[in-house]
Amino acid sequence: MFAITPNILASFMNSLSRYVILLSLILISVSIFLIIFLENDYYQGISFKIMFIHVPTAWLSLAIFLIMGISSIVGLIFKSPTAFTVARSLSPIGLIMSIIVLVTGSIWGNLTWGAYWVWDARLTSMLILAFIYLGHILLLYSFEHFQKADFAASVLAIIGLVNLPIVKFSVDWWTTLHQESSVLRIGGPSMTYDYLITLLVSFFGIFMLTIFWFSNIFYIIVEKRKIERSKLLND
Amino acid sequence: MRIIKLNNQIKKRFIFLLIIFACFSASIFLISYSLKDQIAYFVEPTDLKSMDGIENKYLRVGGLVKTNSLKFLDGNWVFEVVDQNQNSVNVVFSKALPNLVEENKGIIVEGKFIDNIFVAEIVLAKHDENYMPQSAIDKLKEEGKWRGN
Numbered sequence: 001m002f003a004i005t006p007n008i009l010a011s012f013m014n015s016l017s018r019y020v021i022l023l024s025l026i027l028i029s030v031s032i033f034l035i036i037f038l039e040n041d042y043y044q045g046i047s048f049k050i051m052f053i054h055v056p057t058a059w060l061s062l063a064i065f066l067i068m069g070i071s072s073i074v075g076l077i078f079k080s081p082t083a084f085t086v087a088r089s090l091s092p093i094g095l096i097m098s099i100i101v102l103v104t105g106s107i108w109g110n111l112t113w114g115a116y117w118v119w120d121a122r123l124t125s126m127l128i129l130a131f132i133y134l135g136h137i138l139l140l141y142s143f144e145h146f147q148k149a150d151f152a153a154s155v156l157a158i159i160g161l162v163n164l165p166i167v168k169f170s171v172d173w174w175t176t177l178h179q180e181s182s183v184l185r186i187g188g189p190s191m192t193y194d195y196l197i198t199l200l201v202s203f204f205g206i207f208m209l210t211i212f213w214f215s216n217i218f219y220i221i222v223e224k225r226k227i228e229r230s231k232l233l234n235d
Numbered sequence: 236m237r238i239i240k241l242n243n244q245i246k247k248r249f250i251f252l253l254i255i256f257a258c259f260s261a262s263i264f265l266i267s268y269s270l271k272d273q274i275a276y277f278v279e280p281t282d283l284k285s286m287d288g289i290e291n292k293y294l295r296v297g298g299l300v301k302t303n304s305l306k307f308l309d310g311n312w313v314f315e316v317v318d319q320n321q322n323s324v325n326v327v328f329s330k331a332l333p334n335l336v337e338e339n340k341g342i343i344v345e346g347k348f349i350d351n352i353f354v355a356e357i358v359l360a361k362h363d364e365n366y367m368p369q370s371a372i373d374k375l376k377e378e379g380k381w382r383g384n
Contacts, residue, residue, distance in 0.1 A: 039368035044335065048366055077248045113359045114333030120276040158252065162260045166267070173267075175275045175297060177343060182364040191366040 006085045010222040013215035021212045027205030034198040047111035054104040055183070056203035058126075060210055061097035062164055064090050065129065068136070069161040072154035084150040087157055088140055089217035093210055095133035101126060113177055121170035122178035129167055132160040146225075277343050280322040290348050296324055297343040297361060305338050316342060316353075328355040335360035 031052065041048040068090045075083035105123070106116040117123065136153050143149035171180045183189045189196050267274060277297035283289055301315035301323055312332055317323040326344050336342055341361030346354050375381040 039370060041366050042369045042372050043337075043340070044362060044366075051366070073252060076252060077245055112333075112335050112362050114335075115357075115359055118276070118359070121274050158256060159259055161256070162263050166263070174271070175277050175279075177276055177359055177361055179362055179364040182366065185364075190364050192368060192371050194368070195366050 004082050006082050006218075006222045006225075009082055009086075010215075010219045013211075014219050017212050017215045020208050020215070024205055024208030024212060027201055027208060031198060031202035031205050034201060038194060038198055044112055047108060050104050050108045050111075052199055052202045053206075054101060054108060055199060056206045057097045057100045057104070059184075059203060060206060061094055061101055061126075061129065061133075062167060064094040064097060064210070065133070065157075065160065065164060068094065069157050069164075072157040075150065076154050076158070084154065085218060085221055087154060088146075088150065089214055089221055091133050091136040091140070091153075091157075092217065093213055095130065095137060097210075098126065098130040098133055102130060109177075115177075118177050120176040120178060121174045122167070122176050125163060125167045125170050129160075129163055132156065132163065136160070279318040279320075280316060280324045281318055281320045283324065284322065293345075293347055294353075295343055295345045296326075296353060297341070298324075300336065300338050300340060300342050302338050305336075312358075314342075316344060324353050325351070326353045326355050328358050330358075332358055333360040335362060 035049055035052050038049065040046050068087045071083040071086040071090075074080055075087060105126075109118075110116045136156055139153040139156055140146075140149045143152065168181075170176060171178055182191050183196065183199065191199075277295035278286070279298055280296060283294075283296065296316055298316040298318040301317040304313075304315040306313050310329065312326075312328040314326055314328075315323045316326055324344075326346075328344070336358065341363060343359040343361050344353060344355040345357040345359070347356075348354075372381060
């Protein structure tokens with residue numbers, strides 16, 4: 001944060017990105033293979049297989065927001081450009097992830113519950129999370145100077161952190177139509193090991209893809225700023 | 236000298252952020268605590284006993300479909316929604332049920348009480364967080380460890 005400048009982080013991640021994307025492609029192909037040949041759920045049938053996209057993206061949309069919030073705190077306290085740039089490059093990924101969660105969730109909901117959308121605590125708080133991501137991106141691009149934008153967007157990210165435990169624990173605190181957590185819960189996972197392994201493979205595949213995507217966005221932002229700075233110097 | 240000054244600034248910013256975050260999360264906590272009953276998506280049949288004026292009030296009731304209660308009579312689905320305390324509600328529903336509605340499985344009914352019978356307008360199937368292939372269930376049944384229907 002102090003010694004790590006955006007340039008150093010960008011070139012470090014750039015050197016790793018080819019291995020990350022390779023690993024991600026391998027894991028995602030393995031998980032697709034596993035998902036196709038996995039036995040259906042005894043109750044939900046084939047429709048439960050959408051879980052292997054829905055759950056990893058849901059975890060990631062929460063985790064990305066957590067990292068965004070922490071790096072916003074670090075950025076505001078230590079005035080660290082690296083932390084601000086991390087938060088700036090994470091929010092579009094988080095928005096896409098939460099949109100995937102909402103879309104796959106509503107498809108799954110229609111197949112099992114019999115409704116695309118209901119206003120229960122889990123679904124509503126997840127929608128709010130997507131809106132906070134959207135607000136974060138809009139704030140970032142509505143200022144002329146990126147320092148001002150980083151400041152405003154960081155405040156939103158820190159306030160938005162309050163929503164994270166609400167999304168995670170909404171199914172435990174209130175009665176909801178959405179089922180409770182199957183993996184990250186007290187008493188261990190409530191699914192058989194073949195499902196759990198497939199879920200974890202799929203999660204790490206999408207996770208690696210996220211890291212690759214993040215390093216690309218980060219690199220582009222850093223390079224753009226370099227170009228802008230050299231333009232300013234030439235004028 | 237400069238380092239000491241910077242540390243003070245960092246401390247100030249840290250405390251400022253902490254106060255903002257604490258105030259905001261406290262307010263969210265208070266709001267959600269006082270709206271607890273509104274945030275709950277459904278009530279259980281047991282909760283209905285302590286509620287007043289439930290006749291003609293639009294409600295959502297959730298629980299399990301009672302075993303051997305799901306019937307199709309005169310173009311209506313008739314069943315009982317039961318909870319863990321064995322309190323139940325008689326439900327009538329005139330449209331098509333979602334695919335996953337089965338006896339001894341989760342359900343949420345939305346509608347009104349008319350003459351002590353719950354006339355549902357919307358029925359949603361509520362599945363739980365357990366996922367298992369049929370083969371695993373057969374294995375459990377062989378070992379006598381299966382505790383479902």
